[in-house]
Amino acid sequence: MTDYDLIVLGAGPAGVNAALAASAAGLRVALFDENRAAGGQVYRAPAFAGTTDDSAERQAGDALREALAKSRVSAFLGHQVWAVTADFQVDAVGPQGSLSCTSRALVVASGTTERVVPFEGWTTPGVIGLAAATILLKSQKVLPGKTTLVAGCGPLLAAVAAGTLKAGGELRGIVDVAGFGDWLRALPAMLARPDILRQGLAWAWAIRRSRTPLYARHTLVRVIPEGERLRAELAPCDRAGRALPGERKQVLVDCVAVGHGLTPATEITRLLHARHRYSRKAGGWVAITDDCGRTSRERLYVVGDAAGIAGAAAAAEHGTLAGLACARELGAAAGSLDPALGQAQRRHARAARFGHAMARLMALREGHVQGIAADTIICRCEDVTRGEIDAACDAGARDVNQLKAWTRCGMGPCQGRTCGDVAAELLATRLDVPREAVGIFSARTPLRPMTVGALTGAFVYADIPIPKAAPL
Amino acid sequence: MQDANRGVVVDFHFEGRRYSARAGQSVAAALFAEGVRGLRESPREQQPRGMFCLMGSCQECLVMVDGRRVLACQTEVSEGLSVSRVAEVGLHD
Ligand SMILES: Cc1cc2nc3c(=O)[nH]c(=O)nc-3n(C[C@H](O)[C@H](O)[C@H](O)COP(=O)(O)OP(=O)(O)OC[C@H]3O[C@@H](n4cnc5c(N)ncnc54)[C@H](O)[C@@H]3O)c2cc1C
Ligand code: FES
Numbered sequence: 001m002t003d004y005d006l007i008v009l010g011a012g013p014a015g016v017n018a019a020l021a022a023s024a025a026g027l028r029v030a031l032f033d034e035n036r037a038a039g040g041q042v043y044r045a046p047a048f049a050g051t052t053d054d055s056a057e058r059q060a061g062d063a064l065r066e067a068l069a070k071s072r073v074s075a076f077l078g079h080q081v082w083a084v085t086a087d088f089q090v091d092a093v094g095p096q097g098s099l100s101c102t103s104r105a106l107v108v109a110s111g112t113t114e115r116v117v118p119f120e121g122w123t124t125p126g127v128i129g130l131a132a133a134t135i136l137l138k139s140q141k142v143l144p145g146k147t148t149l150v151a152g153c154g155p156l157l158a159a160v161a162a163g164t165l166k167a168g169g170e171l172r173g174i175v176d177v178a179g180f181g182d183w184l185r186a187l188p189a190m191l192a193r194p195d196i197l198r199q200g201l202a203w204a205w206a207i208r209r210s211r212t213p214l215y216a217r218h219t220l221v222r223v224i225p226e227g228e229r230l231r232a233e234l235a236p237c238d239r240a241g242r243a244l245p246g247e248r249k250q251v252l253v254d255c256v257a258v259g260h261g262l263t264p265a266t267e268i269t270r271l272l273h274a275r276h277r278y279s280r281k282a283g284g285w286v287a288i289t290d291d292c293g294r295t296s297r298e299r300l301y302v303v304g305d306a307a308g309i310a311g312a313a314a315a316a317e318h319g320t321l322a323g324l325a326c327a328r329e330l331g332a333a334a335g336s337l338d339p340a341l342g343q344a345q346r347r348h349a350r351a352a353r354f355g356h357a358m359a360r361l362m363a364l365r366e367g368h369v370q371g372i373a374a375d376t377i378i379c380r381c382e383d384v385t386r387g388e389i390d391a392a393c394d395a396g397a398r399d400v401n402q403l404k405a406w407t408r409c410g411m412g413p414c415q416g417r418t419c420g421d422v423a424a425e426l427l428a429t430r431l432d433v434p435r436e437a438v439g440i441f442s443a444r445t446p447l448r449p450m451t452v453g454a455l456t457g458a459f460v461y462a463d464i465p466i467p468k469a470a471p472l
Numbered sequence: 473m474q475d476a477n478r479g480v481v482v483d484f485h486f487e488g489r490r491y492s493a494r495a496g497q498s499v500a501a502a503l504f505a506e507g508v509r510g511l512r513e514s515p516r517e518q519q520p521r522g523m524f525c526l527m528g529s530c531q532e533c534l535v536m537v538d539g540r541r542v543l544a545c546q547t548e549v550s551e552g553l554s555v556s557r558v559a560e561v562g563l564h565d
Contacts, residue, residue, distance in 0.1 A: 034528065034546070041527070047548075048479045048496030080528075113529050125509035125522030132526035140501035140526075141494075228507065380524075380532065383516040413531040418524075449531065451541065 004030045004074070005330055006323075007090050007103040009081055009268060012040015013312050014304020014319035015109030016064050019073045021323025021340075022107075026332040029073045030101060032092055034080040038065050040304075041111055041131065042312040044139045056199065057138070060312075082446040084268055088299070093450065097457040105299035105326050108269055109319060112262040112283065112305045113417050116152070117241065117368050118376050118386075121223035122258070126230050130156040130259030137163040144169065145254025149232050151175035151220045152259040153241075154362030155200075160257050161212065162203035171212040172253050175234050177241040177260070177368075178361060179217040189357030192350055193313065219243055219371075223256055232256050240367035261362030263421050264306050270443035272297055278435045280363050281356065282308030284421050285440050291345065292325035293318060301326060309362065310355030317348035369425045378426065379419040381412020389423060393430045399439040400424045413449045416441040484553040486535075493549045500526060500533045500544035503555075511535055511544060512558055534558055 004027075008019045011033035019031040031038075037045035043061030046053065068075060079094035089102045114131040116122060128136075128144065130152055136142045137160070147170045150160050161174050190197045207214070219237040223230050232251045235243040241260075262283055266276065269287040274295035276285045286308045293301040303322045304315035321344040328337050372378070374387035384407050397403045400410070400423060409423050410416030416423070420441050427438045480495040486503055493502030500523040503511070510520040511533055523533040526545045533544040536556045544555070 047498065047501075048494050113527075114525065123514070123519060123521060125511070125520050128523065129525050132524060135526045136501055136504070140497055140505075142497075142501045142505040380514070380521070380530065383514050383519065413534070414529060418530045448528065453540070 002088075002103050003101040004028045004103040005332070006030070006105045006107060006326055007032065007088065007101065008107045008109055009084070009090070010040065010109035010111055010304070010306070011035070011038035011068075011075070011077065012109060012111050012304060012315060013042065013060075013064065014111075014306070014315035014322075015040070015107065016068055017316045017319030018107045018109060018301075018303055018323035018326070019075075019319075020067055020071055021320045021344075022327050022332075023071050023073045023323075025324065025327035025337060027327050027330060030076060030090075030103065031068070031073050032076045032079050032081050032090065034078065036078045038068050038075065038077060040109075040312075040315075041134075042315075044135060046141065047139050048141075056195075080448060080450075081268075082448060082450055084271060084445075084447075086272060093454050098455050104330060106272075106301065107293070107319075107322055107326060108300070108302040108306055109304045109315075110265040110268055110306045112265055112309060114156075114259045115261045115263050115283075115364060115421050116258055116418075117260045117364070117422060118372055118378055119220050119222060120373060120376050121225075123377055123380055124223050124225055124230065126225070126254065127223055127256045127258065130160050130257050131262070133160045133255075133257035134163065137167055141167075143167055144257050146170060147172050147253040148255045148257060149173050149175065149251050149253045150257045151232075151234075152261075153177040154259070154261050155358050156259055156262075156362075158200065158203045158207070162206050165206050165210050165212075171207075171210060172251050173213045173215055173234070174207065175215045175218045175220055177217070177219055177237060177365070179239075182361060186357040186361055189353050193354040196313070196354065215249070218249075220256070220258060221248070226252065229254055230256055237371075238367075240365040240370070242367060242371035260368070261359075261364060262305065262309050264308055265417075266302075266306065266440075267415075267417075267443045267447050269295060269300070269302050269306070270440065271445065271447075272300055274300055274302070276440070279308060280366075280435075281360055282310075283359060283363065291321070291348070292341075293322035294325065294329075299326075299329065309359040310352045311358055314348060314351040314355040317344055317351050320344045321348055364421065364425060367429075369422055369429060372422075372426070378423055379407075379409040379412065379416075381414050381418070382408040382410075384409040384419075386426065389426050390430060393427055397427065398431070399437070400427060400441055401439065403427055404441060410441050415444065415447075415449075482549055482551040482553075484549045484551070484555065486555045487557060495548075495550065497549050498526070498545050499535065499537075499547045499549050499553070499555055502549050503544065 079092040083091040
């Protein structure tokens, strides 16, 4: 007998809604997240009590946390999942040490990681991701810097810019790879979500009012430390984000926040050998699923941004959809789930239309990596440069795992989460083959680096049972 | 100490120097706010590195707390917490 009918991995909008729907339909559900409070990236809870925040995000997050607290879902928050086996045993470490449990079905709702296309000096302390900047602002209540430059593309660019201004920070510029036309193309889909469009317009207005210089179709080419500050150099760029000849602008700031979109976190679905496909629009490699998130592996589901970037609103509906589908598959409350499923399907389709338009703004642009200089570091953990990757490719590396073995790119403690997408793109570009041909780094346990001590906990050596030696 | 606008303020140490933060803040965010950007050096080229993703993914914020290696962005500050740099030696050369 398994401990639970369903284990959900990740307590963002997708995971919480999957857990709630499945639990309401009668399943025994466990929910895991490494963060101490549910909410995921978008509704990340404030790090300390007593902060007032009237934003729609905060309210949505509080509503999610309240619904979870009132439900019968067993929530294992503050628990980092480090392994998942083919028979759905989940191993985690939490404040009380390690813990394992089993289930009949699994919903993966592990969200995303941010992609940053490297440029000279991107490893300099003080250069952070746009996603990191949203966490500083939302949860830590810290300004990225007294003066900040935001750069990259997609909606997080606007979110960080507006958030910085609202928190009283000084913005020295917004450097957007996209041009006005890119945003305009997203407009029809944005009209499907007037609520979010309103938020976007409020951001645009705040940015305009602040008279922050807006560098459209520009890109960061270099960041150099200068005393305690950072000197950033910008250049005009083409549609792909490749720097063009023309005037270089210099901006001196405390912090540079930069990001080029999000990639789905597929470690767990890869570890369990679900079938995957590459989709530039969806953010990279994604598990192949039906519209309820069912993968090629029986009773394994993936929902939310982990299944392809589509934003918070779509993630929530996707979660509900999978929770219901899973309840039906496991035989809970047979029949009566159909109307709810139909409704969730329609709501998801609508939210996803908006989310996909946003995701397109964040997709890795064809040719973007071509502008990276040979001595720029690609793999931060192992300090592997573009030149070394190109050399391995010319020496015969044909897929990313070969590249990893030859150069150590992706072999460090981040396990290729930071560099994987860009390294694969570099290889595919140089070989002039589709991304599918160069593959993806193999997923390995532990999913995050951990010490043996964290797994074993404190123990007395004498307590370890030692089997008697076999008679000679 | 209770401060109406800042919540509970705590003191902690990094490399022997004292810093203050709000209880519950992550070590990485608290140091960043205090202007401490470099947290370690990369093992191969010994280049300065600091927090980057703030979500436990990139592993750039590795520090020592109580003799254990932890991620500064996943560790909360608390009163008297003593944080130091990891003694990273050149691993490959
Ligand atoms: C920093 C950041 C800010 C964002 N801001 C916005 C925004 O303002 N609006 C918007 O529409 N979108 C935003 N996005 C996009 C965002 O990914 C989605 O909108 C939304 O959060 C997706 O929900 P989700 O439930 O699919 O995943 P997430 O919200 O990312 O939740 C995934 C959860 O899984 C947990 N997890 C993953 N792996 C493990 C593991 N091994 N062990 C334990 N727990 C694990 C994570 O801790 C996380 O809480 C943001 C993304 C990031 C990274
Ligand atoms: S800053 Fe990336 S893991 Fe801490």
